[in-house]
Amino acid sequence: MTRQLNLSFHVLIFLGLIHVTTFIVSGAPQVPCYFIFGDSLVDSGNNNGLTGEAKANYPPYGIDFPQGVTGRFTNGRTSADIIGQLLGFSKFIPSYATATDQEIETGVNYASGYAGIREETGSHQGDRISMDRQLLNHQATISRVMALQRNKTYTDEYLKKCIYLSNIGSNDYINNYLLPMFYSTSKTFTVEQYASVLIQQYSQQLKTLYNIGARKIVVYGLAKIGCTPIEIRRFDTNGKPCVEWINDAVKLFNDRLKSLVDELNSSYIDAKFTIMNLTSIASPILGAVPVLPNVTCCQVREQDGQCIPNSIPCLVRAVTIFYDALHPSESSNTLIATRSYKEVSPTDTYPYDISHLARL
Ligand SMILES: *[C@@H]1O[C@H](CO)[C@@H](O)[C@H](O)[C@H]1NC(C)=O
Ligand SMILES: *[C@@H]1O[C@H](CO)[C@@H](O)[C@H](O)[C@H]1NC(C)=O
Ligand SMILES: *[C@@H]1O[C@H](CO)[C@@H](O)[C@H](O)[C@H]1NC(C)=O
Ligand SMILES: *[C@@H]1O[C@H](CO)[C@@H](O)[C@H](O)[C@H]1NC(C)=O
Numbered sequence: 111m112t113r114q115l116n117l118s119f120h121v122l123i124f125l126g127l128i129h130v131t132t133f134i135v136s137g138a139p140q141v142p143c144y145f146i147f148g149d150s151l152v153d154s155g156n157n158n159g160l161t162g163e164a165k166a167n168y169p170p171y172g173i174d175f176p177q178g179v180t181g182r183f184t185n186g187r188t189s190a191d192i193i194g195q196l197l198g199f200s201k202f203i204p205s206y207a208t209a210t211d212q213e214i215e216t217g218v219n220y221a222s223g224y225a226g227i228r229e230e231t232g233s234h235q236g237d238r239i240s241m242d243r244q245l246l247n248h249q250a251t252i253s254r255v256m257a258l259q260r261n262k263t264y265t266d267e268y269l270k271k272c273i274y275l276s277n278i279g280s281n282d283y284i285n286n287y288l289l290p291m292f293y294s295t296s297k298t299f300t301v302e303q304y305a306s307v308l309i310q311q312y313s314q315q316l317k318t319l320y321n322i323g324a325r326k327i328v329v330y331g332l333a334k335i336g337c338t339p340i341e342i343r344r345f346d347t348n349g350k351p352c353v354e355w356i357n358d359a360v361k362l363f364n365d366r367l368k369s370l371v372d373e374l375n376s377s378y379i380d381a382k383f384t385i386m387n388l389t390s391i392a393s394p395i396l397g398a399v400p401v402l403p404n405v406t407c408c409q410v411r412e413q414d415g416q417c418i419p420n421s422i423p424c425l426v427r428a429v430t431i432f433y434d435a436l437h438p439s440e441s442s443n444t445l446i447a448t449r450s451y452k453e454v455s456p457t458d459t460y461p462y463d464i465s466h467l468a469r470l
Contacts, residue, residue, distance in 0.1 A: 139198035140468040141273050141326070143217045145251075146203055147244050147319075148277035148330070150223030150437060152190035155181030155205040157223050162236010164224040166416065170408050170423040171433075174440055181205070183223055183416075184433045185407070185423065186440030190219065190275055192447035193464060197273065206247050211258060217272065218251050220244035226282040227312050234292040235285065235414065241278050241315050249322055269323035273468060276316070277330035277386075279363060282308055284335060284436065288344070288356065305362035313370050316383070320374075325381045326467050328450070329371060331364040333388040337396045339406050339435035340415035364389065368460060375461075382462075382470050390457035391449040395431045395442055410435045 146152050150166070158167045158181045165181065166172075172179040174186035182188055187195075191202050194217075203217040204210070222239035224232030232238045239247070252269065259265045286293045287304055295304060319327060335341060336356030345353045364387070371383045388396075407430040408417035415435030417423070424430055433439040438446065449455075453463040462470075 137198065139200075139216075140465075141197060141271055142268065143215060143272035144194055144197060144199060144203055145217050145248065145272055145274045145324075146190045146219040146221055146277075147241065147248075147275065148190070148221035149225050149279075149281050150183040150221075151280065151330075152188045152219070152275070152277045153181065153183060153205075153221040153223045154188065154191070154202065154219045156207045156219070156221060156239060157181060157237070159207060160237035160239075162238075163414065164222075164232060164235040164238045166223060168419045170417055170421060173423060174427060181223075183437045184440055184443060185427050187443060189438075189443040189446040189450065190221070190277070192444055193275065193451055196447060196451040197464070197468060206244075206251070209251075211254065214251055214254055215258065215268075218248070220247050221277070224281055224285055225278065226286060227279055227308050227315065228282050228286060228295075230293065231281045231286040234289065241276075241312075245315060245318050245322070248319075252322060266323060270325040272324070273326050273328060273464065274319060274324040275328040275330075276319070279308065279312065279330075279332050280335060283332070283356070283360060283363075284338070284340065287359075288335075288341065301359040302362055305359070305366050308363060309366040309370055312367070313374075316370075316374060320378055320381055326470065327381065327383045328386060328464055328467065329367065329383060330386045331367055331388050332360045333392050334396050335360050339410075339432055343415075343435065361389075371460070382467055384462050384464075384467055385460045386446075386450045386464075387457055387460060388446070390455055391446055391459075392442070393455075395438075395445060405430075405432075406435050407433045407439060 157165045166183040167179055167181040194203055203219045204213045206218050206220045209218050224235045224238040225240050227241050229240045256265045287295045290296050334357045336353035341353050341356055347353050371385050374383045407424040409421040411418055417434045428441050430439045431442050449458050451464045453459045
């Protein structure tokens with residue numbers, strides 16, 4: 111059974127890779143620019159210069175990435191990298207930490223490992239760039255773009271054509287609510303209240319993004335966090351493959367996110383918001399019963415589930431779901447990116463996938 115699943119997973123990845131190569135060769139990008147907000151799922155190196163432990167700028171991270179170690183929290187490309195390729199960008203979008211004036215007009219990646227919707231999220235691990243600070247950084251980028259283009263009308267019109275991707279919220283659970291020794295949120299809020307306060311704050315942040323010029327906005331829902339190796343190690347699964355109460359808590363967030371996107375769509379009629387539904391997109395790999403999600407590719411540290419520096423990872427990385435105890439492998443990222451770009455099931459995206467959003 112496990113072999114069969116591995117096999118079908120292999121086929122999916124194979125198809126995914128074919129898609130990627132098909133789109134890479136297709137000339138000019140479908141949108142002029144692409145900005146990325148989020149956490150370690152899409153971080154491309156923004157934490158490298160920060161103080162603390164919230165980093166992945168050491169081997170065996172990056173073992174399958176063309177430039178090797180970059181600060182990406184996986185073996186190869188992130189889902190945001192692959193989506194950029196599918197959109198026709200010939201280079202990876204640079205991190206905010208390193209982006210030059212020549213580069214910023216095609217987009218910037220602000221994402222930061224351990225960051226959350228909430229300011230304090232991930233603080234036990236050291237410095238990271240919260241969603242509010244990522245938005246301030248974007249404001250600074252806009253000022254730079256305006257100074258370069260020297261025509262506010264032109265810049266405003268230009269920024270409306272870009273795709274803005276936001277993949278954040280996992281750490282508000284993994285590195286906040288689910289770590290009661292460091293954070294008090296689980297004592298302050300029930301899971302229902304917590305989902306509501308997160309969505310309220312995220313709503314403000316997405317409105318800010320709109321107010322500073324974004325009109326095509328991709329919002330990721332949360333994956334089944336109760337099926338990640340780190341949570342399976344930290345909590346009792348009661349004989350099930352995953353920690354089901356965590357998946358239920360995350361579902362409350364996802365359900366409210368759907369209502370939020372409906373609300374934003376009707377209040378901002380000149381904007382397009384769309385949700386990437388990771389419950390649906392990742393269903394072949396996460397929570398599919400006989401897969402043992404507690405098996406990671408690299409050897410991981412007890413305290414944070416990240417790879418042990420310089421450890422030797424597994425050899426057949428194309429069939430591993432998780433690279434470390436929190437982060438999907440490049441194979442999983444390929445599945446996530448290809449189904450975000452072009453949905454396979456009608457529940458993958460709501461109301462439309464990224465290829466559709468790009469054309470609007
Ligand atoms: C500024 O950009 C707008 C929109 O592209 C254009 O119509 C206008 O002529 C530009 N203004 C100047 C001074 O170049
Ligand atoms: C978005 O809102 C507008 C205005 O309320 C509505 O006409 C449209 O059907 C909505 N679109 C989606 C995809 O929900
Ligand atoms: C996401 O997908 C799941 C499972 O396929 C489905 O039950 C849920 O309704 C979907 N959510 C949205 C927002 O479409
Ligand atoms: C993974 O989980 C299975 C079933 O719960 C268990 O038998 C196995 O020892 C675990 N493996 C690791 C690496 O923790």
